[in-house]
Amino acid sequence: MPQNLLDFDLQGLTAWFTELGEKPFRAKQVFHWIHQSGVADFAQMTDIAKSLREKLQQQAVVQTPAINYAHTSSDGTRKWLFDVGVANGIETVFIPEDDRGTLCVSSQVGCALECTFCSTGRQGFNRNLSVAEIIGQVWVANHSLRGEVNRTSGESAERPVTNVVMMGMGEPLANLDNVVTALGIMLDDHAYGLSRRRVTVSTSGLVPAMDRLAERCPVALAVSLHAPNDALRDQIVPINKKYPLRELMAACQRYLVHAPRDFITFEYVMLAGVNDQPEHARQLIELTREVPCKFNLIPFNPFPDSGYEKPRTDTMRVFREILQDAGYVVTTRKTRGDDIDAACGQLAGKVADKSGRVMKRMNREAA
Numbered sequence: 001m002p003q004n005l006l007d008f009d010l011q012g013l014t015a016w017f018t019e020l021g022e023k024p025f026r027a028k029q030v031f032h033w034i035h036q037s038g039v040a041d042f043a044q045m046t047d048i049a050k051s052l053r054e055k056l057q058q059q060a061v062v063q064t065p066a067i068n069y070a071h072t073s074s075d076g077t078r079k080w081l082f083d084v085g086v087a088n089g090i091e092t093v094f095i096p097e098d099d100r101g102t103l104c105v106s107s108q109v110g111c112a113l114e115c116t117f118c119s120t121g122r123q124g125f126n127r128n129l130s131v132a133e134i135i136g137q138v139w140v141a142n143h144s145l146r147g148e149v150n151r152t153s154g155e156s157a158e159r160p161v162t163n164v165v166m167m168g169m170g171e172p173l174a175n176l177d178n179v180v181t182a183l184g185i186m187l188d189d190h191a192y193g194l195s196r197r198r199v200t201v202s203t204s205g206l207v208p209a210m211d212r213l214a215e216r217c218p219v220a221l222a223v224s225l226h227a228p229n230d231a232l233r234d235q236i237v238p239i240n241k242k243y244p245l246r247e248l249m250a251a252c253q254r255y256l257v258h259a260p261r262d263f264i265t266f267e268y269v270m271l272a273g274v275n276d277q278p279e280h281a282r283q284l285i286e287l288t289r290e291v292p293c294k295f296n297l298i299p300f301n302p303f304p305d306s307g308y309e310k311p312r313t314d315t316m317r318v319f320r321e322i323l324q325d326a327g328y329v330v331t332t333r334k335t336r337g338d339d340i341d342a343a344c345g346q347l348a349g350k351v352a353d354k355s356g357r358v359m360k361r362m363n364r365e366a367a
Contacts, residue, residue, distance in 0.1 A: 002061045006132035009184045028190055034062050035191035038143040064136035084133055088126055089350035090169050092137040102163040105137050107179055108170025110351035113204050116236045117269055119303045120169045124353025128175040134182040167202040173209035183217045196260035207243040207251045218258035222265040227275050228283035252291045263292045271300050272309040281322035294329035
C-alpha cells in the first residue's frame, strides 16, 4: 500500500527518504512542494529528478480526505464535510476576516467527552484522526481558497489560512500524538510557517495531556470552561468529574510557563438560565483570580433537541460588564456560518458511534 506523505512531518519524511536511499535534502524539497505549493502530483514537482518522481509515484501518495460537500454561508464562512471512512465524516470550517483567515480543524470522528451543549458530542465517538486527516484539512482549505478575492480588501491570498484553531470535532488532547505531529507541520517554515501565537488548541480540560502539550509543542491554549463551579461543570462538561476545576486551574498556570501568549483563553458558552447569571460571573472572577486569562463568551448556537436556549442580549451584556469591571479582557464571539450549521458547537459531521454513548443516552432519556 502506498505511503501517504501527509502522515509525515519533515523529520519523519526525511527518515522515510533515507530508507529509500535518497538524500535528506530531497525530503525537504518534496515537503515544500506538498505543503507550501499545494502540489499532490509528483510529476509536477519539476526540480525533483525524474527517477525519484517515478519512484514516488510507485511507492507514495499525497492523499487528503475526500470532500463530500462544501457549503458557503451568506457571511463568507466555508464548511467542508470530509469523508473519513464508511458512515464517517468530519467537518472543517474556514472563517474569513479582513486581517486573517481562520480554519477550525477537527481532530476526531465524533467526541467521547459528551459535553451536553455540543452537537458533536451527541453523535458519539468512532476514532482518532490520523496526521494525514488532520493536516489534510489545512491542505484542502489552502488549495481550495488560493487566489480567491477577499470581499473587503479586494485582494487575493496565495495562502489563505493564516490562523488555525483546533476547535472542530473532537477533543484534540485525546489524540495528542497525531495532533502534535500535525501542529509541527503547521509551524514548520518549510510547510505552512504559522507562528505558535496563530495556532490554538482547545481542550475541555485533560490535565495530564495539557502538561504533555506544554512540553512537546506549546501553542496558544484555549480551555473550554463553561461553568464557574464544580457542581455545574460536572453536569455540562463531564470530564470535570475526573479533572475538577482546582486541578484545571493549576494546569493552566503550569502551561503559561511554556505558552507563546501570557494568558489562557477561557471559552464560555452561555446557556440561558444555566450559567449566564451575575453570580456565575462573580464566581468566575474568584475561580480565575490566579490565572492570567481572557474570556471569550459564546452565545449558545441552537441545534435540534439540544435542550438549551440562547441567552438574551442584555443578560450577556451584564455578564460581560461584571468581568470587564473586574479588569478582564472579554470578547463576545460573533456567530458565523449558522445558516450552514457551521457555528461554534454545531459541527456534527457523520459518526458511526463505536462507543455506545448514543444508545446509553437514548436509554437514559427514555427512562
